[in-house]
Amino acid sequence: MTRSGGVTGVQLRSAIDTAALAPADAAEIEAMLGKVDLNEWTSGSTRRGGPPDRFQYDLVIEQDGRRHEITIGERDVSPSLRSLLDRLVAEARRRP
Template identity: 35%
Template sequence: MTQRIQVEVTRTGGFGGLMTSRSADTDALPPEDARRLAELVDGLDLEALRIPPGRTRPVPDAFQYDISISRAGEHVRLRLHDPDVPAELRPLIQFVLQRT
């Protein structure tokens, strides 16, 4: 892997209105985790994700996700709400939020 990838995820809302913020950086992860992060990001169409999905009706106590993805000089910031988070983005969110 030659390019550095950095991902930050902040999840807010939910029943208690709690905030969880985590990040993952290929330069700081063990090799296996760095490869997994790269696979998850490389599998995304970042350009398509820049166009927010149409919101469904508001869901009480739903999570909001603020996501920042940096890769090879490309930087994408997203703000998405459950249940409108695209399915292809959910594994990346889960991977990053599981980081300590």
């Protein structure tokens, strides 16, 4: 995941590999993913330009041998996708 834009212009990046997580943690991520309709975003979700200073999320999801690429503006994030993105942002904000 990459979160870009916002007035800060700061880019946050993170990745989660469920295979490397503890089973309970992985199950939680899988559950979040399960609620997201990936097909909804696989085509035509990239738009030129948006409202000023809102966040843009670029997300790559690899699942069961399939790859989904999502570009989505902050305002268009559904509640189910939101919890997944929040988790990824928290991951990106962790100090090394």
